[in-house]
Amino acid sequence: MSQPKKAILLVNLGSPDEPTPAAVRRYLKEFLSDRRVVEGTGLRRLFWLAVLNSIVLTLRPKKVAKLYASIWDGDSPLRRILNQQVAALDLALQTDFPDSGVQVFPAMTYGNPGLAKRLKELSDAGYEKILVLPLYPQFSATTTAPIYDQVSAFQAAERNFPEIQVLKDYHDHPLYIKALAESVRQQRANQAVASEQLILSYHGIPQEYADKGDPYQQQCHRTSELLAQSLGLLDTEWQTTFQSRFGPKKWLQPYTDKTLEGLPAKGIKHIDIISPAFSADCLETLEELSIENRDIFNAAGGESYNYIPALNADPAMIRLLVGLVKEQSSSWLTKEN
Ligand SMILES: C=CC1=C(C)c2cc3[nH]c(cc4nc(cc5[nH]c(cc1n2)c(C)c5CCC(=O)O)C(CCC(=O)O)=C4C)c(C)c3C=C
Ligand SMILES: [Fe+2]
Numbered sequence: 001m002s003q004p005k006k007a008i009l010l011v012n013l014g015s016p017d018e019p020t021p022a023a024v025r026r027y028l029k030e031f032l033s034d035r036r037v038v039e040g041t042g043l044r045r046l047f048w049l050a051v052l053n054s055i056v057l058t059l060r061p062k063k064v065a066k067l068y069a070s071i072w073d074g075d076s077p078l079r080r081i082l083n084q085q086v087a088a089l090d091l092a093l094q095t096d097f098p099d100s101g102v103q104v105f106p107a108m109t110y111g112n113p114g115l116a117k118r119l120k121e122l123s124d125a126g127y128e129k130i131l132v133l134p135l136y137p138q139f140s141a142t143t144t145a146p147i148y149d150q151v152s153a154f155q156a157a158e159r160n161f162p163e164i165q166v167l168k169d170y171h172d173h174p175l176y177i178k179a180l181a182e183s184v185r186q187q188r189a190n191q192a193v194a195s196e197q198l199i200l201s202y203h204g205i206p207q208e209y210a211d212k213g214d215p216y217q218q219q220c221h222r223t224s225e226l227l228a229q230s231l232g233l234l235d236t237e238w239q240t241t242f243q244s245r246f247g248p249k250k251w252l253q254p255y256t257d258k259t260l261e262g263l264p265a266k267g268i269k270h271i272d273i274i275s276p277a278f279s280a281d282c283l284e285t286l287e288e289l290s291i292e293n294r295d296i297f298n299a300a301g302g303e304s305y306n307y308i309p310a311l312n313a314d315p316a317m318i319r320l321l322v323g324l325v326k327e328q329s330s331s332w333l334t335k336e337n
C-alpha cells in the first residue's frame with residue numbers, strides 16, 4: 001500500500017523580493033495591512049489605512065530598502081536561512097527516518113514563498129498531511145496567529161483539504177533553551193574580556209496587545225528565566241528588553257536602545273546580546289541589533305558589545321526541529337503512517 005504524502009512547512013515572517021523601494025513597498029503593504037499586525041476596527045481601521053497609504057508607504061520603503069541593501073546577501077538573510085533550515089531538517093529526517101517519506105518546504109506569511117500558495121500547491125500535489133512549524137519560539141497574535149488565519153482561510157476555500165496541524169510555540173522547550181545556552185557559552189568561551197551582562201532582546205509588540213491578552217510578553221520572560229537558570233546567572237547578570245518599536249504608541253518595555261544607552265553610566269561596559277525571538281538572523285538583528293544598537297552602546301561609553309547570532313541552521317537548531325517533529329507527529333516517521 002502506498003504511503004500518504006506528508007509535508008513539513010517551516011514558516012517565517014517574510015521579506016521583500018529585493019532590496020528596492022518598490023519591492024519593500026509591496027511587502028510592507030501586505031504585512032502592515034494585516035489586521036493582526038495593526039489592530040483596529042471601524043474608524044480606527046480607516047485612519048490606519050489612510051496613514052499607511054499616505055505616509056508609511058510613501059516614506060518608509062526608501063529608508064528600509066537601504067537598510068535591506070546593507071545586509072542583502074544574494075537574498076534576504078531571513079529567506080536564505082529559512083532555505084538552509086529546510087535543507088538541513090530535510091536531510092536530518094531522511095538520514096534518521098529514511099522510509100518516512102516526509103518532505104520539508106519553506107513558506108512565509110508575507111511575500112514569497114507565500115504560505116497560502118504553498119498550501120494550495122501541496123494540496124494539489126496530493127499531500128494528505130501537513131505539519132506547520134512557525135519559526136516563532138514565543139506565540140503572538142501578531143506573528144503566529146496570522147499563520148493559523150491563512151491555514152483556516154485555505155481550508156474555508158476548499159471542499160477537500162489535507163489534515164493540517166500547527167505548532168503553537170516552543171518558548172520553554174528544553175532543546176530550545178539548551179541550544180540558546182550552548183550559543184551563549186560558545187560566545188563566552190572565546191571572548192578576551194568577560195562580559196558583565198547578558199541582554200536578552202526580543203522583538204516588541206504594542207503594550208496594548210499584551211494588556212488585552214497576547215501571551216507573548218509572558219512567554220519571553222519565561223524563556224529568559226529558563227535560559228538564565230540554565231547558564232547559572234545571578235539576577236544582576238542578565239535582563240530582558242524589547243526592540244524594533246514601530247509607530248508612536250507605547251510598546252513592551254524596557255526598550256533595548258534606551259537600556260543600552262544607560263548601561264555604561266551604571267558601570268556596565270561589556271555585554272553579550274542575544275535575541276531569542278528570532279530563529280534566523282534578519283534585518284532586525286543584523287542591522288538594528290548588530291549595527292544601530294552597537295553604535296548607541298559604544299557612543300554612550302560601552303567598550304565591548306558581542307552580538308550572539310540567532311540559532312539559524314546550527315546543528316542545535318536542527319536537533320530542536322527534529323525534536324518538535326517527533327513530538328508533533330511521531331507516527332509520520334514510521335513506514336506505516
Ligand atoms: C505593528 C507593527 C509590527 C509588529 C506588531 C511586529 C511584531 C513582530 N515582528 C516580528 C519579527 C520580525 N519583524 C520584522 C520586520 C518588521 N517588523 C515590522 C513591524 C512589526 N512587527 C516592520 C514594519 C518590519 C519591516 C522592517 C521595517 O520596516 O522596519 C522581521 C524581519 C524581516 C526581514 O526581512 O528581515 C522579523 C523576523 C516578531 C517576532 C514580532 C512579534 C512577536
Ligand atoms: Fe516585526
Ligand SMILES: [Fe+2]
Nearest residue numbers: 244283284288
Ligand atoms: Fe527594526
